[in-house]
Amino acid sequence: MKQSKLFSRTKKQASKEIQAISHKFLIKADFISQVSSGIYNFLPLGWRVYKKIENIIREEMQGVGGEEIFMCSLIPQRLWVETKRWTEIDPPLFKVKDRHKKMFGLGPTHEEIITDLIRKRVKSYKDLPFSLFQIQNKFRNEMRPTGGLLRTREFMMKDLYSFHSSEKDLKSFYEKVKKAYFRIFKRCGLKSICVEADPGTIGGKSSHEFMVVSKDGEDKIVICPKCNFGSNLEKAGKVKKCPECRSILKIQKAIEVGHIFALGTKYSEAMKANFTDKSGSSHPIIMGCYGIGLPRLLSVIVEVNHDQEGIVWPKSVAPFDVHLLALENSNQVKKVSEKIYKDLQKSNIKVLYDDREEKTAGQKLIDTDLIGIPWRIVVSERSLSKNCVEVKKRDKKKVSLICPSKVKNLKF
RNA sequence: CGGGGCGUAGUGUAAUGGUAGCACGAGUCCUUUGGGAGGAUUUAAUCCGAGUUCGAAUCUCGGCGCCCCGACCA
Numbered sequence: 283m284k285q286s287k288l289f290s291r292t293k294k295q296a297s298k299e300i301q302a303i304s305h306k307f308l309i310k311a312d313f314i315s316q317v318s319s320g321i322y323n324f325l326p327l328g329w330r331v332y333k334k335i336e337n338i339i340r341e342e343m344q345g346v347g348g349e350e351i352f353m354c355s356l357i358p359q360r361l362w363v364e365t366k367r368w369t370e371i372d373p374p375l376f377k378v379k380d381r382h383k384k385m386f387g388l389g390p391t392h393e394e395i396i397t398d399l400i401r402k403r404v405k406s407y408k409d410l411p412f413s414l415f416q417i418q419n420k421f422r423n424e425m426r427p428t429g430g431l432l433r434t435r436e437f438m439m440k441d442l443y444s445f446h447s448s449e450k451d452l453k454s455f456y457e458k459v460k461k462a463y464f465r466i467f468k469r470c471g472l473k474s475i476c477v478e479a480d481p482g483t484i485g486g487k488s489s490h491e492f493m494v495v496s497k498d499g500e501d502k503i504v505i506c507p508k509c510n511f512g513s514n515l516e517k518a519g520k521v522k523k524c525p526e527c528r529s530i531l532k533i534q535k536a537i538e539v540g541h542i543f544a545l546g547t548k549y550s551e552a553m554k555a556n557f558t559d560k561s562g563s564s565h566p567i568i569m570g571c572y573g574i575g576l577p578r579l580l581s582v583i584v585e586v587n588h589d590q591e592g593i594v595w596p597k598s599v600a601p602f603d604v605h606l607l608a609l610e611n612s613n614q615v616k617k618v619s620e621k622i623y624k625d626l627q628k629s630n631i632k633v634l635y636d637d638r639e640e641k642t643a644g645q646k647l648i649d650t651d652l653i654g655i656p657w658r659i660v661v662s663e664r665s666l667s668k669n670c671v672e673v674k675k676r677d678k679k680k681v682s683l684i685c686p687s688k689v690k691n692l693k694f
Numbered sequence: 695c696g697g698g699g700c701g702u703a704g705u706g707u708a709a710u711g712g713u714a715g716c717a718c719g720a721g722u723c724c725u726u727u728g729g730g731a732g733g734a735u736u737u738a739a740u741c742c743g744a745g746u747u748c749g750a751a752u753c754u755c756g757g758c759g760c761c762c763c764g765a766c767c768a
């Protein structure tokens with residue numbers, strides 16, 4: 283991609299109202315743009331990162347046996363009434379009316395619609411277990427959106443739902459998803475901690491949150507420095523010692539990036555989603571649900587991976603692999619840059635090529651740090667006089683001089 | 695939903711009742727080119743409505759919008 287054609291344009295200043303560091307960099311580097319409080323557009327750079335995160339999550343969900351589907355957003359009132367969530371859900375539903383005055387809730391989560399879908403076709407224990415997931419926009423009438431993408435009113439969420447004939451089977455699948463979640467966050471460059479949580483209005487017997495420790499986190503968690511115990515602070519209450527190994531617990535600020543729920547039969551009972559067991563008697567289907575908010579995850583990656591100058595994207599989710607800068611406008615610099623650009627494209631390396639003639643060297647260098655692509659290649663008169671170009675990693679200071687014809691042999 | 699703050703060119707800001715100014719951006723020309731270059735020139739703003747006043751960006755009321763703290767959440 284030639285940067286002269288890129289729709290995203292970096293900004294010199296961000297609004298003073300912006301507090302969260304991830305919000306500031308995502309706005310300055312023009313990954314996203316705000317439409318209204320808690321409502322954002324994704325611009326080309328932001329959408330590239332989003333797509334990479336989405337693919338990581340999709341791969342891991344397929345890895346636990348989830349089949350991908352796509353459900354509606356306009357969910358009829360009658361389904362919400364069945365579970366009493368038309369009035370009891372918090373944050374409140376966005377409610378809309380059609381021309382016949384029929385009411386719909388814009389899906390904030392999809393337990394009702396998926397339970398309706400599966401109750402029509404699961405009849406026997408032989409139909410179980412299975413799991414379905416989707417990646418789709420959710421709508422939540424939040425009291426207060428915050429921190430750019432950290433809490434929005436419209437956001438993409440991966441929601442996985444699982445269906446079982448026994449608590450034991452749910453438990454084993456739940457643990458499988460837990461492991462997949464750790465892998466997802468690790469692949470996104472994050473260290474996550476799984477803590478016991480309050481199931482809230484989604485409900486169910488127990489739930490676990492996946493937290494990423496961050497100075498600017500809104501949540502507080504208690505973790506045991508010795509064993510793996512961790513808990514949401516509210517849930518833990520005044521407990522000071524680890525219930526598992528009696529060590530003194532540590533309190534840390536964190537951001538929630540995922541939440542998994544062992545729902546049990548809350549929805550299947552309310553909506554009469556039953557199956558017949560071997561002996562011929564009927565039971566409510568045992569369910570689990572598992573969510574990850576993608577824009578928040580993207581934002582948390584920035585919260586954890588940045589320096590003074592800008593974002594430092596982990597390779598796995600970076601918008602491009604290489605940022606190639608033609609630092610000056612001379613014919614020789616352009617010629618060498620074009621050649622490297624073509625060579626790398628042939629090797630299927632994703633390159634953002636800064637070919638902008640009107641920008642000075644300083645502006646280009648500042649932009650490249652802000653955008654945060656893992657590798658930087660600088661082509662300039664200075665290095666060409668030594669028959670070299672400069673290769674540098676975003677998170678390292680070391681600059682290597684490489685012969686232009688050998689760039690294509692590097693491993694990015 | 696409770697509490698607080700704010701709204702001035704595309705962006706960031708100044709002007710506290712008396713000439714709407716500055717910087718960046720954008721356009722044109724010239725000179726520049728290794729960490730947001732310099733000169734010349736052009737462009738462009740008081741959120742909306744009502745009120746007070748000789749006079750309102752500034753004070754009052756209403757609306758709209760945004761941000762922050764609390765509660766809630768992926």
